[in-house]
Amino acid sequence: MKLKELMQAIPVYTGEASAAIEVNQIAQDSRKVQPGTLFICIDGEIVDGHQFADRAVQLGAVAIIAEKQLDVSVPVLYVRDSKRAMAMLADYFYGSPTQALKLVGITGTNGKTTVSHLVEQIVRENGEQTGLIGTMYRKIGDEILETKNTTPDSLTLQETFRDMLLSGVSTAVMEVSSHALVQGRVYGSDYDVAVFMNLSQDHLDYHHTMEEYAYAKSLLFAQLGNSYNLSNPKIAVLNADDKESVRMQTATAAHIITFGIKETADFSASNIQITSHGSTFDLKTPVGDFSLKIKMIGNFSVYNVLAAIATSFALRIPVINAIATVESIPGVKGRFELVNAGQDFPVIVDYSHTPDSLLNVLQTIDEFAEKRVFVVVGCGGDRDKGKRPQMAKIAVDYATNPIFTSDNPRSEDPHAIIEDMIQGVPGSDSYVVHENRRDAIRYAVNMAEAGDVILIAGKGHEDYQVIGDEVIDFDDRVEARIAIEKKLGLA
Numbered sequence: 001m002k003l004k005e006l007m008q009a010i011p012v013y014t015g016e017a018s019a020a021i022e023v024n025q026i027a028q029d030s031r032k033v034q035p036g037t038l039f040i041c042i043d044g045e046i047v048d049g050h051q052f053a054d055r056a057v058q059l060g061a062v063a064i065i066a067e068k069q070l071d072v073s074v075p076v077l078y079v080r081d082s083k084r085a086m087a088m089l090a091d092y093f094y095g096s097p098t099q100a101l102k103l104v105g106i107t108g109t110n111g112k113t114t115v116s117h118l119v120e121q122i123v124r125e126n127g128e129q130t131g132l133i134g135t136m137y138r139k140i141g142d143e144i145l146e147t148k149n150t151t152p153d154s155l156t157l158q159e160t161f162r163d164m165l166l167s168g169v170s171t172a173v174m175e176v177s178s179h180a181l182v183q184g185r186v187y188g189s190d191y192d193v194a195v196f197m198n199l200s201q202d203h204l205d206y207h208h209t210m211e212e213y214a215y216a217k218s219l220l221f222a223q224l225g226n227s228y229n230l231s232n233p234k235i236a237v238l239n240a241d242d243k244e245s246v247r248m249q250t251a252t253a254a255h256i257i258t259f260g261i262k263e264t265a266d267f268s269a270s271n272i273q274i275t276s277h278g279s280t281f282d283l284k285t286p287v288g289d290f291s292l293k294i295k296m297i298g299n300f301s302v303y304n305v306l307a308a309i310a311t312s313f314a315l316r317i318p319v320i321n322a323i324a325t326v327e328s329i330p331g332v333k334g335r336f337e338l339v340n341a342g343q344d345f346p347v348i349v350d351y352s353h354t355p356d357s358l359l360n361v362l363q364t365i366d367e368f369a370e371k372r373v374f375v376v377v378g379c380g381g382d383r384d385k386g387k388r389p390q391m392a393k394i395a396v397d398y399a400t401n402p403i404f405t406s407d408n409p410r411s412e413d414p415h416a417i418i419e420d421m422i423q424g425v426p427g428s429d430s431y432v433v434h435e436n437r438r439d440a441i442r443y444a445v446n447m448a449e450a451g452d453v454i455l456i457a458g459k460g461h462e463d464y465q466v467i468g469d470e471v472i473d474f475d476d477r478v479e480a481r482i483a484i485e486k487k488l489g490l491a
Contacts (some may be wrong), residue, residue: 001093003038003063004205007077012084015077019340021062025235027091028086033339035060040086040155043067046101049082066087086440087154087187097161098190101131104311105186108197108239110357111304112150112175115197117332119315120173122325126317128181131164133174133252136333136461140167150237151180154187161189165408171315178216193314194254195237195307199244200356202322214244221252235314237307240265257314259306263316267310276346276368283309292323295330298364300357313362318340334460336361339477344450349476351460353380353407358457362398371451374444375399378407378437378458379417381466388417389424395431396424398457402431402448404442407458408466437465445483456480 003021007013024036024229030052033039039056041049050068053076057064063075065085070076079085104119108110113135119141120132121211132139134152138160151174151242164172176194180186199214224234236252238245241259249256257362258265261272269281274297281302283290294305305326312322331337339347348365352358358377366375377395379388397401404421406414414435424432434440444454456476459465465474485491 004087006038008095009088009369010077010079013079013085014075015075016095017063017077018075021075023062023093026086026089026155027056027061027130028153030056030059031308033059033061035062036347037061038065038089040064040082040089041067041070042086043080048365083154083184083384084187085310087184090155091188094158094162095165096188096190097158097165098172098188099162100165101169101190102193102315103161103191104173104193104195104315105189105191105220106174106195106197106415107176107178107181107197107217107461109200109354110352110360111300111307113198114301114304114313114332115172115195115307116173116175118304118326119311120306121329122312122317122322123171123173123315125325126312126321128170129168129360130165131161131169131172133172133481137444140164140169141452143167143462147187149180149326150175150177151185152315156246157185158188170415176220181219182216182354184299186220189223189452191220191224191234191313192232193235193237193254194224195311196221196239196242196245197250197303197307198242198356200237200354215249216490217244218247218251221254224252224254237314239303239307240268241303257310259303259310261302261306261459262366265306269306272302274298274364274367279485283323283468285309285313287313287319290319290323292327294327297336298360298367299363300360301336334462334477337460337477338373339484341481342446342488342490343484345448345452345454347445347448347454347484349460349480351458351461351462352455353458354392355387358391359394359398361455361457362394365453365455366398369451369453371449372453373399374401374403374452375453376403376405376412376437376444376446376454376456378405378440379421380408381410381412381414383410385420388420389422392421392424392431392444396428401429401444403440404431404433405437405443406435406467407437407466408462409468410466411468414467418458419456434491437476439472441476441479442483442486445480445487454480 004019007017039061138145234254240258259267
Protein backbone atom coordinates (compact mmCIF):
# COMPACT_ATOMS: atom_id res chain seq x y z
CA MET A 1 0.00 0.00 0.00
CA LYS A 2 1.26 3.48 -0.87
CA LEU A 3 2.11 5.67 2.12
CA LYS A 4 -0.11 8.47 0.83
CA GLU A 5 -3.09 6.12 0.60
CA LEU A 6 -2.42 4.65 4.04
CA MET A 7 -2.27 8.08 5.67
CA GLN A 8 -5.84 8.73 4.54
CA ALA A 9 -6.72 6.89 7.76
CA ILE A 10 -5.33 9.82 9.79
CA PRO A 11 -7.35 13.05 9.47
CA VAL A 12 -4.69 15.36 10.96
CA TYR A 13 -0.91 15.02 10.77
CA THR A 14 2.09 17.06 9.68
CA GLY A 15 4.75 16.00 7.21
CA GLU A 16 4.57 14.81 3.62
CA ALA A 17 3.21 11.35 2.82
CA SER A 18 4.82 10.53 -0.51
CA ALA A 19 2.78 8.67 -3.10
CA ALA A 20 6.01 7.01 -4.24
CA ILE A 21 6.70 5.19 -0.96
CA GLU A 22 5.38 1.63 -0.72
CA VAL A 23 4.52 0.33 2.77
CA ASN A 24 4.74 -3.45 3.09
CA GLN A 25 4.19 -3.72 6.82
CA ILE A 26 3.68 -1.67 9.99
CA ALA A 27 5.71 -2.18 13.17
CA GLN A 28 6.03 -0.58 16.59
CA ASP A 29 8.92 -2.86 17.65
CA SER A 30 12.17 -1.96 15.91
CA ARG A 31 13.26 -5.60 16.12
CA LYS A 32 10.46 -6.49 13.69
CA VAL A 33 11.36 -3.84 11.10
CA GLN A 34 12.13 -5.07 7.58
CA PRO A 35 12.62 -3.16 4.33
CA GLY A 36 9.37 -1.40 3.45
CA THR A 37 8.16 -0.93 7.04
CA LEU A 38 6.24 2.02 8.42
CA PHE A 39 7.66 2.34 11.96
CA ILE A 40 5.43 3.80 14.67
CA CYS A 41 7.13 5.37 17.69
CA ILE A 42 5.13 4.60 20.83
CA ASP A 43 6.11 6.34 24.05
CA GLY A 44 5.27 3.44 26.37
CA GLU A 45 5.33 2.90 30.11
CA ILE A 46 8.77 1.27 29.99
CA VAL A 47 10.33 2.06 26.60
CA ASP A 48 10.07 5.12 24.34
CA GLY A 49 9.97 3.99 20.73
CA HIS A 50 11.34 7.33 19.55
CA GLN A 51 14.73 6.17 20.85
CA PHE A 52 14.75 3.39 18.26
CA ALA A 53 13.91 5.46 15.19
CA ASP A 54 17.48 5.43 13.89
CA ARG A 55 17.66 1.67 14.36
CA ALA A 56 14.37 1.25 12.45
CA VAL A 57 15.74 3.27 9.53
CA GLN A 58 18.91 1.17 9.48
CA LEU A 59 16.76 -1.96 9.24
CA GLY A 60 14.74 -0.62 6.31
CA ALA A 61 11.92 1.57 7.63
CA VAL A 62 10.68 3.76 4.76
CA ALA A 63 8.75 6.23 6.95
CA ILE A 64 8.08 6.94 10.60
CA ILE A 65 5.05 7.98 12.66
CA ALA A 66 6.09 10.03 15.69
CA GLU A 67 4.95 12.44 18.38
CA LYS A 68 8.39 13.97 19.04
CA GLN A 69 10.84 15.66 16.69
CA LEU A 70 13.22 13.24 14.99
CA ASP A 71 16.26 13.73 12.77
CA VAL A 72 16.30 10.73 10.42
CA SER A 73 16.81 10.15 6.71
CA VAL A 74 13.26 9.02 5.90
CA PRO A 75 9.97 10.95 6.00
CA VAL A 76 8.53 11.52 9.47
CA LEU A 77 4.80 12.06 9.87
CA TYR A 78 3.90 13.73 13.16
CA VAL A 79 0.68 12.94 15.05
CA ARG A 80 -0.73 14.03 18.38
CA ASP A 81 -1.21 10.47 19.68
CA SER A 82 0.82 7.61 18.21
CA LYS A 83 -1.22 4.87 19.90
CA ARG A 84 -4.46 6.22 18.50
CA ALA A 85 -2.88 6.69 15.09
CA MET A 86 -1.56 3.11 15.18
CA ALA A 87 -5.07 1.74 15.73
CA MET A 88 -6.43 3.74 12.77
CA LEU A 89 -3.55 2.77 10.50
CA ALA A 90 -3.69 -0.90 11.51
CA ASP A 91 -7.42 -1.11 10.85
CA TYR A 92 -7.05 0.45 7.40
CA PHE A 93 -3.87 -1.43 6.45
CA TYR A 94 -5.40 -4.81 7.30
CA GLY A 95 -8.68 -4.03 5.54
CA SER A 96 -10.95 -3.30 8.55
CA PRO A 97 -11.26 -7.03 9.31
CA THR A 98 -13.70 -6.76 12.22
CA GLN A 99 -16.31 -5.23 9.94
CA ALA A 100 -16.42 -8.65 8.24
CA LEU A 101 -16.20 -10.71 11.45
CA LYS A 102 -18.73 -11.35 14.19
CA LEU A 103 -16.77 -10.08 17.19
CA VAL A 104 -17.51 -10.86 20.85
CA GLY A 105 -15.67 -9.00 23.63
CA ILE A 106 -15.80 -10.27 27.22
CA THR A 107 -14.71 -8.14 30.16
CA GLY A 108 -14.89 -8.30 33.96
CA THR A 109 -12.60 -9.22 36.83
CA ASN A 110 -13.30 -12.96 36.88
CA GLY A 111 -14.60 -15.48 34.37
CA LYS A 112 -13.36 -13.97 31.10
CA THR A 113 -11.19 -16.92 30.09
CA THR A 114 -13.76 -19.59 30.89
CA VAL A 115 -16.63 -17.76 29.19
CA SER A 116 -14.57 -16.99 26.09
CA HIS A 117 -13.69 -20.68 25.75
CA LEU A 118 -17.29 -21.75 26.31
CA VAL A 119 -18.63 -19.32 23.71
CA GLU A 120 -15.93 -20.25 21.22
CA GLN A 121 -16.76 -23.93 21.60
CA ILE A 122 -20.50 -23.31 21.28
CA VAL A 123 -20.00 -21.33 18.06
CA ARG A 124 -17.62 -23.94 16.70
CA GLU A 125 -20.04 -26.80 17.39
CA ASN A 126 -22.71 -24.74 15.64
CA GLY A 127 -20.70 -25.23 12.46
CA GLU A 128 -18.63 -22.05 12.27
CA GLN A 129 -14.90 -21.50 12.05
CA THR A 130 -13.78 -19.58 15.14
CA GLY A 131 -10.99 -17.42 16.51
CA LEU A 132 -10.06 -16.82 20.15
CA ILE A 133 -7.90 -14.18 21.84
CA GLY A 134 -7.18 -14.18 25.55
CA THR A 135 -5.01 -14.76 28.58
CA MET A 136 -3.81 -18.20 27.54
CA TYR A 137 -3.18 -17.78 23.81
CA ARG A 138 -4.49 -16.58 20.46
CA LYS A 139 -6.24 -19.24 18.42
CA ILE A 140 -7.13 -19.21 14.72
CA GLY A 141 -9.20 -22.27 13.94
CA ASP A 142 -7.06 -25.05 15.43
CA GLU A 143 -3.80 -23.09 15.28
CA ILE A 144 -2.46 -21.87 18.63
CA LEU A 145 -0.39 -18.68 18.77
CA GLU A 146 1.29 -17.34 21.90
CA THR A 147 0.32 -14.02 23.41
CA LYS A 148 1.98 -11.65 25.88
CA ASN A 149 -1.10 -9.81 27.12
CA THR A 150 -4.72 -10.77 27.68
CA THR A 151 -5.56 -8.24 24.96
CA PRO A 152 -2.80 -7.55 22.40
CA ASP A 153 -1.88 -4.08 21.11
CA SER A 154 -4.02 -2.69 18.27
CA LEU A 155 -1.47 -3.56 15.59
CA THR A 156 -1.17 -7.21 16.62
CA LEU A 157 -4.91 -7.37 17.14
CA GLN A 158 -5.88 -6.13 13.68
CA GLU A 159 -3.26 -8.35 12.03
CA THR A 160 -4.67 -11.32 13.96
CA PHE A 161 -8.21 -10.47 12.85
CA ARG A 162 -7.01 -10.23 9.23
CA ASP A 163 -5.35 -13.64 9.54
CA MET A 164 -8.57 -15.03 11.01
CA LEU A 165 -10.54 -13.85 7.99
CA LEU A 166 -8.00 -15.34 5.60
CA SER A 167 -8.36 -18.66 7.47
CA GLY A 168 -12.13 -18.67 7.10
CA VAL A 169 -13.03 -17.53 10.61
CA SER A 170 -16.53 -16.05 10.85
CA THR A 171 -16.75 -15.40 14.63
CA ALA A 172 -14.00 -14.23 16.94
CA VAL A 173 -14.26 -14.26 20.74
CA MET A 174 -11.85 -12.28 22.89
CA GLU A 175 -11.10 -11.27 26.45
CA VAL A 176 -10.88 -7.50 26.85
CA SER A 177 -8.81 -6.26 29.78
CA SER A 178 -9.28 -2.95 31.55
CA HIS A 179 -5.69 -2.00 30.69
CA ALA A 180 -6.41 -2.56 27.00
CA LEU A 181 -9.54 -0.41 27.12
CA VAL A 182 -7.80 2.54 28.78
CA GLN A 183 -4.75 2.24 26.53
CA GLY A 184 -6.79 2.11 23.34
CA ARG A 185 -5.60 -1.33 22.25
CA VAL A 186 -9.08 -2.22 20.99
CA TYR A 187 -9.67 1.02 19.07
CA GLY A 188 -10.95 0.05 15.63
CA SER A 189 -12.42 -3.26 16.78
CA ASP A 190 -16.06 -3.41 15.69
CA TYR A 191 -17.75 -5.42 18.45
CA ASP A 192 -21.11 -7.07 17.86
CA VAL A 193 -21.56 -8.42 21.39
CA ALA A 194 -19.97 -7.14 24.61
CA VAL A 195 -20.20 -9.16 27.82
CA PHE A 196 -19.79 -7.93 31.41
CA MET A 197 -19.08 -10.63 33.98
CA ASN A 198 -18.46 -8.89 37.31
CA LEU A 199 -16.27 -6.34 39.08
CA SER A 200 -14.17 -6.87 42.20
CA GLN A 201 -10.83 -5.52 43.39
CA ASP A 202 -7.94 -6.01 40.99
CA HIS A 203 -5.39 -3.88 39.14
CA LEU A 204 -5.65 -0.95 41.55
CA ASP A 205 -1.90 -0.49 41.15
CA TYR A 206 -2.85 0.76 37.67
CA HIS A 207 -6.37 2.17 38.01
CA HIS A 208 -5.90 3.49 41.59
CA THR A 209 -9.59 3.40 42.53
CA MET A 210 -12.53 1.06 41.95
CA GLU A 211 -14.33 3.97 40.29
CA GLU A 212 -11.59 4.27 37.66
CA TYR A 213 -11.51 0.48 37.25
CA ALA A 214 -15.26 0.34 36.66
CA TYR A 215 -15.06 3.24 34.22
CA ALA A 216 -12.39 1.39 32.26
CA LYS A 217 -14.66 -1.63 31.88
CA SER A 218 -17.53 0.57 30.73
CA LEU A 219 -15.50 1.73 27.73
CA LEU A 220 -16.15 -1.59 26.01
CA PHE A 221 -19.89 -0.96 26.08
CA ALA A 222 -19.53 2.62 24.91
CA GLN A 223 -17.67 1.21 21.90
CA LEU A 224 -20.67 -0.83 20.76
CA GLY A 225 -21.80 2.20 18.78
CA ASN A 226 -24.90 4.34 18.66
CA SER A 227 -26.96 2.96 15.79
CA TYR A 228 -29.45 0.14 15.29
CA ASN A 229 -29.39 -2.46 12.53
CA LEU A 230 -32.09 -5.13 12.46
CA SER A 231 -29.92 -7.58 10.53
CA ASN A 232 -26.86 -7.05 12.73
CA PRO A 233 -27.89 -5.75 16.16
CA LYS A 234 -25.29 -4.69 18.73
CA ILE A 235 -25.93 -6.40 22.07
CA ALA A 236 -24.60 -5.96 25.60
CA VAL A 237 -24.79 -9.08 27.81
CA LEU A 238 -24.78 -8.04 31.47
CA ASN A 239 -24.63 -9.76 34.86
CA ALA A 240 -27.85 -8.67 36.58
CA ASP A 241 -26.42 -9.62 39.98
CA ASP A 242 -23.49 -7.17 39.78
CA LYS A 243 -24.35 -3.57 40.65
CA GLU A 244 -21.82 -2.25 38.13
CA SER A 245 -24.02 -3.56 35.32
CA VAL A 246 -26.04 -0.35 35.74
CA ARG A 247 -22.92 1.60 34.71
CA MET A 248 -22.36 -0.66 31.69
CA GLN A 249 -25.98 -0.28 30.64
CA THR A 250 -25.76 3.51 30.93
CA ALA A 251 -22.60 3.51 28.81
CA THR A 252 -24.21 1.82 25.81
CA ALA A 253 -27.06 2.40 23.39
CA ALA A 254 -27.03 -1.30 22.47
CA HIS A 255 -29.71 -3.89 23.15
CA ILE A 256 -29.44 -5.46 26.62
CA ILE A 257 -29.58 -9.15 27.56
CA THR A 258 -29.12 -10.09 31.21
CA PHE A 259 -28.09 -13.20 33.12
CA GLY A 260 -28.07 -13.94 36.84
CA ILE A 261 -29.02 -16.05 39.81
CA LYS A 262 -30.28 -13.61 42.44
CA GLU A 263 -31.96 -10.85 40.44
CA THR A 264 -34.57 -11.12 37.69
CA ALA A 265 -32.76 -11.81 34.42
CA ASP A 266 -33.39 -12.99 30.86
CA PHE A 267 -31.23 -16.05 31.52
CA SER A 268 -31.45 -17.21 35.13
CA ALA A 269 -30.55 -20.26 37.19
CA SER A 270 -32.43 -21.73 40.14
CA ASN A 271 -32.41 -24.96 42.18
CA ILE A 272 -28.62 -25.07 41.96
CA GLN A 273 -26.99 -28.22 43.32
CA ILE A 274 -23.20 -28.43 43.67
CA THR A 275 -21.20 -31.65 44.09
CA SER A 276 -17.52 -32.54 43.78
CA HIS A 277 -18.25 -33.85 40.26
CA GLY A 278 -20.34 -31.06 38.77
CA SER A 279 -23.40 -28.84 39.10
CA THR A 280 -27.07 -29.05 38.20
CA PHE A 281 -29.60 -26.25 37.87
CA ASP A 282 -32.81 -25.17 36.22
CA LEU A 283 -32.37 -22.62 33.44
CA LYS A 284 -35.00 -20.05 32.54
CA THR A 285 -34.62 -18.38 29.14
CA PRO A 286 -36.72 -16.20 26.79
CA VAL A 287 -37.42 -19.33 24.69
CA GLY A 288 -38.27 -21.81 27.46
CA ASP A 289 -37.06 -23.58 30.58
CA PHE A 290 -34.45 -26.34 30.74
CA SER A 291 -32.65 -28.54 33.27
CA LEU A 292 -28.85 -28.60 33.01
CA LYS A 293 -26.15 -30.90 34.33
CA ILE A 294 -22.67 -29.47 33.81
CA LYS A 295 -19.28 -30.97 34.63
CA MET A 296 -18.02 -27.69 36.10
CA ILE A 297 -18.27 -26.99 39.82
CA GLY A 298 -19.58 -24.04 41.80
CA ASN A 299 -21.87 -21.01 41.57
CA PHE A 300 -19.19 -19.13 39.66
CA SER A 301 -19.31 -21.90 37.04
CA VAL A 302 -23.09 -21.47 36.81
CA TYR A 303 -22.57 -17.74 36.18
CA ASN A 304 -20.03 -18.55 33.48
CA VAL A 305 -22.42 -20.96 31.78
CA LEU A 306 -25.30 -18.46 31.98
CA ALA A 307 -23.09 -15.80 30.38
CA ALA A 308 -22.01 -18.18 27.62
CA ILE A 309 -25.55 -19.27 26.78
CA ALA A 310 -26.83 -15.66 26.83
CA THR A 311 -23.98 -14.60 24.55
CA SER A 312 -24.70 -17.48 22.17
CA PHE A 313 -28.34 -16.39 22.10
CA ALA A 314 -27.14 -12.89 21.15
CA LEU A 315 -25.25 -14.56 18.28
CA ARG A 316 -28.53 -16.22 17.22
CA ILE A 317 -27.44 -19.73 18.13
CA PRO A 318 -30.31 -21.93 19.38
CA VAL A 319 -30.32 -22.25 23.16
CA ILE A 320 -30.65 -26.04 22.95
CA ASN A 321 -27.41 -26.17 20.93
CA ALA A 322 -25.57 -24.05 23.48
CA ILE A 323 -26.82 -26.26 26.30
CA ALA A 324 -25.60 -29.42 24.58
CA THR A 325 -22.12 -27.93 24.29
CA VAL A 326 -21.78 -26.60 27.85
CA GLU A 327 -23.00 -29.90 29.28
CA SER A 328 -20.23 -31.74 27.43
CA ILE A 329 -17.31 -29.48 28.40
CA PRO A 330 -15.26 -30.60 31.44
CA GLY A 331 -13.88 -27.11 32.02
CA VAL A 332 -10.99 -24.88 31.02
CA LYS A 333 -7.32 -25.51 31.74
CA GLY A 334 -6.24 -24.02 35.06
CA ARG A 335 -9.78 -23.13 36.08
CA PHE A 336 -10.86 -25.39 38.96
CA GLU A 337 -8.78 -28.10 37.31
CA LEU A 338 -8.45 -31.40 39.17
CA VAL A 339 -5.03 -33.05 39.42
CA ASN A 340 -5.45 -36.80 39.88
CA ALA A 341 -2.45 -39.05 40.33
CA GLY A 342 -4.19 -41.78 42.33
CA GLN A 343 -4.50 -39.94 45.65
CA ASP A 344 -7.59 -40.24 47.86
CA PHE A 345 -8.15 -36.48 48.23
CA PRO A 346 -8.96 -33.89 45.53
CA VAL A 347 -6.22 -31.45 44.47
CA ILE A 348 -7.55 -28.42 42.61
CA VAL A 349 -5.51 -25.89 40.64
CA ASP A 350 -7.25 -22.59 39.98
CA TYR A 351 -6.33 -19.17 38.56
CA SER A 352 -8.06 -17.39 41.48
CA HIS A 353 -5.72 -14.43 42.03
CA THR A 354 -8.20 -11.83 43.27
CA PRO A 355 -10.03 -11.70 46.62
CA ASP A 356 -13.40 -12.32 44.99
CA SER A 357 -12.26 -15.27 42.88
CA LEU A 358 -10.47 -16.88 45.84
CA LEU A 359 -13.61 -16.45 47.96
CA ASN A 360 -15.79 -17.99 45.25
CA VAL A 361 -13.58 -21.04 44.89
CA LEU A 362 -13.19 -21.63 48.63
CA GLN A 363 -16.94 -21.27 49.18
CA THR A 364 -17.50 -23.84 46.44
CA ILE A 365 -15.03 -26.25 48.05
CA ASP A 366 -16.77 -25.76 51.39
CA GLU A 367 -19.93 -27.22 49.87
CA PHE A 368 -18.37 -30.64 49.30
CA ALA A 369 -15.29 -30.82 51.54
CA GLU A 370 -15.61 -33.61 54.11
CA LYS A 371 -12.69 -32.68 56.36
CA ARG A 372 -9.86 -30.14 56.13
CA VAL A 373 -9.31 -27.60 53.36
CA PHE A 374 -5.72 -26.70 52.50
CA VAL A 375 -5.12 -23.60 50.38
CA VAL A 376 -1.75 -22.71 48.91
CA VAL A 377 -1.94 -18.98 48.15
CA GLY A 378 0.37 -16.08 47.38
CA CYS A 379 0.19 -12.63 45.81
CA GLY A 380 2.04 -11.27 42.80
CA GLY A 381 4.83 -8.75 43.08
CA ASP A 382 4.65 -5.30 41.44
CA ARG A 383 0.86 -5.55 41.48
CA ASP A 384 -2.05 -4.26 43.57
CA LYS A 385 -0.76 -4.44 47.16
CA GLY A 386 -4.21 -3.80 48.59
CA LYS A 387 -5.27 -7.33 47.63
CA ARG A 388 -2.63 -9.00 49.82
CA PRO A 389 -4.21 -8.69 53.29
CA GLN A 390 -7.64 -9.40 51.80
CA MET A 391 -6.44 -12.61 50.13
CA ALA A 392 -4.83 -13.77 53.38
CA LYS A 393 -7.96 -13.07 55.42
CA ILE A 394 -10.16 -14.97 52.98
CA ALA A 395 -7.74 -17.92 53.09
CA VAL A 396 -7.78 -17.95 56.90
CA ASP A 397 -11.56 -17.49 57.12
CA TYR A 398 -12.51 -20.16 54.58
CA ALA A 399 -9.74 -22.78 54.79
CA THR A 400 -8.70 -24.82 57.79
CA ASN A 401 -5.06 -24.95 56.69
CA PRO A 402 -3.86 -21.84 54.81
CA ILE A 403 -0.31 -21.93 53.42
CA PHE A 404 1.15 -18.55 52.39
CA THR A 405 3.75 -18.68 49.63
CA SER A 406 5.18 -16.92 46.56
CA ASP A 407 3.30 -16.22 43.32
CA ASN A 408 5.35 -14.38 40.70
CA PRO A 409 7.17 -12.04 43.13
CA ARG A 410 8.83 -10.26 40.20
CA SER A 411 11.08 -7.43 41.48
CA GLU A 412 9.74 -7.55 45.05
CA ASP A 413 11.12 -9.49 48.01
CA PRO A 414 8.86 -12.59 48.39
CA HIS A 415 9.17 -12.36 52.17
CA ALA A 416 7.94 -8.75 52.12
CA ILE A 417 4.91 -9.75 50.01
CA ILE A 418 4.00 -12.47 52.50
CA GLU A 419 4.41 -9.96 55.35
CA ASP A 420 1.87 -7.73 53.57
CA MET A 421 -0.51 -10.70 53.46
CA ILE A 422 -0.03 -11.42 57.16
CA GLN A 423 -1.17 -7.88 57.99
CA GLY A 424 -4.66 -9.06 57.09
CA VAL A 425 -4.76 -11.80 59.73
CA PRO A 426 -3.47 -10.28 62.99
CA GLY A 427 -3.45 -12.76 65.86
CA SER A 428 -4.20 -15.78 63.67
CA ASP A 429 -2.14 -18.91 64.17
CA SER A 430 -3.90 -21.11 61.61
CA TYR A 431 -1.58 -20.38 58.70
CA VAL A 432 1.92 -21.57 57.91
CA VAL A 433 4.47 -19.92 55.60
CA HIS A 434 6.51 -21.71 52.94
CA GLU A 435 8.11 -18.99 50.85
CA ASN A 436 9.21 -21.49 48.19
CA ARG A 437 6.09 -22.40 46.19
CA ARG A 438 7.29 -25.93 45.45
CA ASP A 439 7.81 -26.54 49.17
CA ALA A 440 4.33 -25.14 49.90
CA ILE A 441 2.69 -27.54 47.44
CA ARG A 442 4.65 -30.51 48.78
CA TYR A 443 3.76 -29.58 52.36
CA ALA A 444 0.04 -29.51 51.51
CA VAL A 445 0.18 -32.84 49.67
CA ASN A 446 2.16 -34.56 52.42
CA MET A 447 -0.22 -33.30 55.13
CA ALA A 448 -3.47 -34.16 53.32
CA GLU A 449 -5.46 -37.29 54.08
CA ALA A 450 -8.58 -38.94 52.69
CA GLY A 451 -11.53 -36.53 52.84
CA ASP A 452 -9.34 -33.41 52.75
CA VAL A 453 -9.22 -30.97 49.81
CA ILE A 454 -6.22 -29.02 48.51
CA LEU A 455 -6.62 -25.79 46.53
CA ILE A 456 -3.51 -24.40 44.82
CA ALA A 457 -4.58 -20.88 43.96
CA GLY A 458 -3.31 -18.04 41.82
CA LYS A 459 -1.45 -19.39 38.80
CA GLY A 460 -3.88 -21.75 37.10
CA HIS A 461 -2.71 -22.36 33.54
CA GLU A 462 0.57 -20.45 33.98
CA ASP A 463 3.66 -22.59 33.53
CA TYR A 464 6.21 -20.15 34.90
CA GLN A 465 7.30 -18.27 38.00
CA VAL A 466 8.70 -14.73 37.64
CA ILE A 467 11.45 -14.09 40.19
CA GLY A 468 13.40 -10.88 39.67
CA ASP A 469 14.27 -10.72 35.96
CA GLU A 470 14.09 -14.49 35.56
CA VAL A 471 11.18 -16.46 34.15
CA ILE A 472 11.48 -19.96 35.61
CA ASP A 473 9.56 -23.02 34.42
CA PHE A 474 6.95 -23.77 37.06
CA ASP A 475 3.53 -25.39 36.67
CA ASP A 476 1.31 -25.93 39.74
CA ARG A 477 -0.29 -28.94 38.10
CA VAL A 478 3.05 -30.58 37.38
CA GLU A 479 4.38 -29.80 40.85
CA ALA A 480 1.25 -31.20 42.48
CA ARG A 481 1.44 -34.39 40.44
CA ILE A 482 5.12 -34.89 41.33
CA ALA A 483 4.38 -34.33 45.02
CA ILE A 484 1.49 -36.80 44.96
CA GLU A 485 3.52 -39.47 43.16
CA LYS A 486 6.35 -39.10 45.68
CA LYS A 487 3.88 -39.42 48.56
CA LEU A 488 2.41 -42.55 47.01
CA GLY A 489 5.86 -44.01 46.28
CA LEU A 490 5.28 -43.84 42.53
CA ALA A 491 8.31 -41.61 41.83
